Structures are given as structure tokens and as C-alpha cells.
């Protein structure tokens with residue numbers, strides 16, 4: 001338990017028009033750890049990801065990743081540091097082919113001038129093929145992403161995350177709208193990813209969280225209500241109260 | 247956006263532009279008695295349409311491919327036109343009404359004693375060529391840098407582009423600015439020693455316009471066809487997603503915005519050479535809005551549609567205004583509404599639809615995804 005923290009939030013607060021969406025939140029994630037974040041709607045889970053990825057600036061508090069202060073960087077800089085993010089609503093480039101979505105995600109070229117002259121290399125083609133395999137999208141490589149099913153879009157977005165080769169993946173409600181089989185396959189995929197990368201996953205689906213078999217943090221009204229193994233946390237009377245009382 | 251199919255039409259349209267321009271130019275050199283002879287008036291009109299097609303291409307590049315609905319692009323067109331106009335005015339030399347070898351007529355009329363500093367060097371064709379690109383390019387760079395870094399987008403950006411061109415129009419109406427006030431720059435005599443009123447010069451300018459337009463079409467096609475083009479579409483449809491992948495969409499937009507302004511500026515320079523006048527009316531907000539309509543009618547996001555739309559709508563305008571001038575604006579408005587309702591992909595989209603029916607195959611369509619993301 002003594003490993004150096006990869007991601008650390010300390011005393012973070014954010015107010016929207018007088019409403020405290022995040023309230024003195026502290027959370028720390030070790031290198032290589034996977035953590036599930038649960039909590040009722042409006043608990044601040046997505047806002048927490050907005051803060052980590054630079055979309056929202058915290059009013060107060062410390063947000064550090066691998067020794068870098070994230071509160072002073074924009075989204076692109078944070079992404080380049082090695083944090084990838086999957087949105088709650090699957091967000092892929094619908095007018096582009098599945099393959100081109102993955103091509104754009106590949107770690108490496110980011111300056112517009114470099115892209116002007118770039119030709120796809122054999123190495124990149126190989127990386128894309130590998131991602132198509134992992135996400136089971138190989139048969140759809142040339143299809144416009146807008147034509148994929150909801151679950152396939154979720155997987156494509158996870159594939160794009162992997163293309164970035166991040167140290168840390170933030171995954172917001174990845175199994176919303178998935179069938180049971182897809183949900184379990186996604187749990188397997190995330191466990192697999194966790195062998196080489198740290199993961200924070202927000203999810204409502206308790207079966208899914210159980211399948212992940214990782215530590216759980218319960219958010220409520222913008223701060224941590226409970227933390228620990230799923231069994232212990234779900235037996236906590238305060239947690240039961242929050243879930244039943246909503 | 248799968249390359250080859252989407253842009254097959256660009257090469258064909260560029261080739262058609264070259265062939266038609268060459269035929270008109272040749273026809274204008276035939277004696278008037280020849281049945282194939284083309285009047286110089288038609289050559290000038292065609293040259294004007296091609297200049298407008300450059301503006302339309304510029305608008306399509308930013309609107310069709312990065313989703314910036316510009317309502318002020320005529321500003322870059324007009325600035326390019328003024329830079330070229332300065333050179334043409336200096337070439338008049340002592341042949342002006344007042345016969346002053348150093349000062350353009352309108353400055354003599356204002357009793358100015360010397361050229362303002364920003365006219366220095368404008369009698370050199372290379373300086374003029376640099377100014378045609380540098381002035382609109384610098385303005386676009388400054389405007390784009392301010393707008394995109396502060397994340398102004400959507401309808402707000404459209405409004406400030408409109409404000410930009412309106413402000414420039416008011417400024418250029420001022421005599422004190424030194425660009426001829428509401429008369430603008432005109433009465434040009436020749437360019438590089440070639441008499442602008444000679445049919446041969448006009449034919450040559452039309453050919454040059456066609457070559458420049460075809461070149462610009464192929465260059466923009468290269469820009470949007472490759473990996474950079476994929477990123478443009480990504481920025482257009484899901485800008486914030488690109489940020490979380492580590493891209494900076496403001497830089498991407500700035501690059502395309504400046505490239506687009508340069509295309510419009512060259513169009514403006516070609517316009518002035520052939521139409522023979524540039525005045526503040528070219529900055530009028532309505533001009534920029536019309537250029538958006540040309541693109542919508544031809545087919546947004548297709549490049550060839552921009553050129554086709556600009557030529558056809560302006561041809562329609564020429565015919566219509568000769569016939570029922572007071573009804574033109576209503577006609578244009580009706581055309582825009584009809585396109586929006588019935589031809590969301592413009593004429594090029596309609597052509598593709600018919601082709602697809604005929605070929606009984608289903609190539610992937612490129613359709614701008616909803617802006618929701």
C-alpha cells in the first residue's frame with residue numbers, strides 16, 4: 001500500500017453558480033491500480049474527471065499526476081502527459097471510418113504542421129490492426145463510426161484511449177446501454193488493460209463493479225463517503241442510506 | 247470521409263474550369279464576324295466568376311471542413327483586391343486626370359502632398375504580390391488567434407466575422423484612410439505593361455484565373471484529403487474530443503483559417519485585375535453572406551460544389567438582374583431556402599445521389615455529423 005501515488009487529489013472543491021459540485025474531495029491512486037468510483041447521479045463523478053483532465057478548473061485544492069500539477073495545464077497538455085479519457089456519452093468521430101478514428105488517436109503526431117506531411121507508416125498500421133483486434137472491430141474497420149452500435153462505439157472509444165498509450169485511463173460509465181454479455185466482456189477488457197496501465201472507472205452497474213474485483217470509492221455530494229472493498233463498502237450503513245434515500 | 251470518392255469531382259471540376267476558360271479566351275481573340283467569337287464582356291464576366299469561385303472555395307474550406315460559418319470572408323477578398331488595386335493605380339502614373347506622376351488622382355484631389363507611408367513600394371509588382379497575401383493573411387492570423395484561443399465558436403464567431411467586414415467597410419469609406427474613399431481605386435490602365443483594355447490581356451487574365459483556381463482546388467483537396475483532413479473533420483464534429491486526445495483544435499483552425507484567407511485574397515486580386523475597380527462596397531456584409539449561399543447551393547464540404555455554386559449563382563445573378571433587378575434578392579433568398587430544405591448536400595450531393603442510383607452501388611456518403619458531441 002506504500003507505492004508512490006500516480007494520481008492525487010487533495011482538498012479539491014468546485015462551485016457552479018453557488019452550487020458545490022465537488023466538496024473538499026481527496027483521493028489517491030497508486031501506480032498500476034484500478035479503482036471503481038460509484039455514487040448516485042449528481043454525486044460529482046463526471047465533474048471529478050473534468051477536473052483531472054483540465055476541462056474544469058478547481059476553485060481550491062491540489063491535483064497532481066506523476067509529479068505534475070494538473071491545475072495549470074490545458075486538456076491537450078494533460079492528455080499528452082498520459083491521461084486518456086472516455087466520456088459518459090460515447091464520443092467518437094462519426095463521419096470518419098473506425099480505422100481513421102484509431103489513426104487519429106495514435107500516440108505521436110500532434111502538431112498540425114506535422115500532420116500536414118504525415119503518411120501512415122507500417123508501424124502505425126500495425127498498431128491500428130492490434131487495436132482493431134482488441135476492440136473486436138476489425139470487420140468494421142472501413143465503416144463510418146457513426147454507423148456502429150452503441151456498444152461498439154463504447155469499445156471504439158476505449159480503443160482510441162489505448163491508441164494514446166496513456167499511463168492512466170479515466171473511463172466514465174463504459175457499460176451504460178450494453179447487454180450483459182457486452183458488460184462482462186468490457187470488464188475483462190478493463191482488467192486486461194489494467195495489467196499495464198492504471199484505471200479509474202465510474203460505473204453504476206454493481207454486477208460490473210463486482211466483476212472488476214477492485215477497490216471502490218463511493219462519492220456523495222462531491223466528497224468521498226466511503227472507500228474499500230465492494231463487500232465492506234456496500235455493507236456500510238451510510239452508503240446504504242445514500243443509495244436508498246435518493 | 248473516405249477520400250477518393252468524396253473528391254473525385256474536384257479534379258474533374260478543375261479540368262472543366264480550365265477547358266471552358268480556354269475556349270472563351272480563344273473565342274475572344276477571333277474576329278467579331280466569326281460565329282464562334284466571344285465578346286470581351288463575356289470574358290470579363292467569366293473572370294469575375296472565377297474570382298468569386300476562389301472566395302467560395304475559401305469559405306468551403308473553413309465552413310465545410312472545420313465548421314466555422316464565416317460571414318466575413320469578403321473582407322479578405324477585398325483586402326487582396328485593394329492591395330492589387332494599389333499597384334494598378336500606381337501603374338497609371340502621370341496618365342491620370344491630374345497628370346501627377348507620383349500621386350494617384352484621389353490624393354491630388356484631397357490636396358495631399360506626398361504618398362502615405364503605407365503606399366511605399368506599392369509600385370513594385372513583387373511588393374504588391376506580397377501585400378496581396380500578407381495583409382489579409384496577417385489580419386486573419388490575428389483575428390483567428392484571438393478568436394480561437396478564447397474558444398469563441400458557433401454563432402458568436404459568425405457574428406464577429408460579420409462585424410469585422412462591416413468595420414472595414416466603414417473604415418474604407420473614409421477619404422482620410424488613403425484608399426480613395428467611396429470611389430475606391432479604379433481607372434487602371436495596364437498591368438506589367440499590358441493594356442488592360444486589350445482583348446489579348448483579358449484573355450490572358452482569364453486563363454491565369456483558371457490556372458490559379460484549378461491550382462487552389464488541387465491544393466485544398468490535398469489539404470483536406472490526407473491525415474490533416476481527417477483531423478479537420480474531427481475538429482468540425484467533436485472538437486472537445488480532439489483536445490482530450492492531445493490535439494489543439496485552436497491551432498488547427500488557425501492554420502486552415504489563414505490558408506482560407508489567402509485563397510480569398512488571391513481571388514480578390516484576380517477580381518480587381520478583371521473587373522477594373524475595387525471600392526468599399528466589396529466589404530459589404532451581404533457579399534460575405536452571398537458567398538456562403540454559393541457554397542450551400544453547390545454543396546458544402548465538397549470543394550467542387552463551392553466552385554460550381556459560385557459560377558452558377560453568379561451566372562443566375564447576371565441574367566436575373568438584367569431581367570428583373572429588383573427581384574434578385576428574393577430569388578437568392580428563395581434559392582437558399584430551397585437548397586437548405588431539399589438539397590442539404592447541394593448540387594454536388596444531388597449529382598452523387600443520381601450517380602449512385604445509376605451505378606446501383608452504395609459508396610459511403612460523407613455527411614457532416616450533427617454538431618452535437
Ligand SMILES: Nc1ncnc2c1ncn2[C@@H]1O[C@H](COP(=O)(O)OP(=O)(O)O)[C@@H](O)[C@H]1O
Pocket residue numbers: 016017021039040041042043044045046047048
Ligand atoms: N458545468 C456545470 N455547470 C453547472 N453545474 C454543473 C456543471 N457540471 C456539473 N454540474 C452539476 O454538478 C453536479 C455533479 O454532476 P456530475 O459530476 O455530472 O455527476 P455524476 O457524474 O456523478 O452523475 C450535478 O448536480 C450537476 O448538475
Ligand SMILES: [Mg+2]
Pocket residue numbers: 045046047088
Ligand atoms: Mg456522470
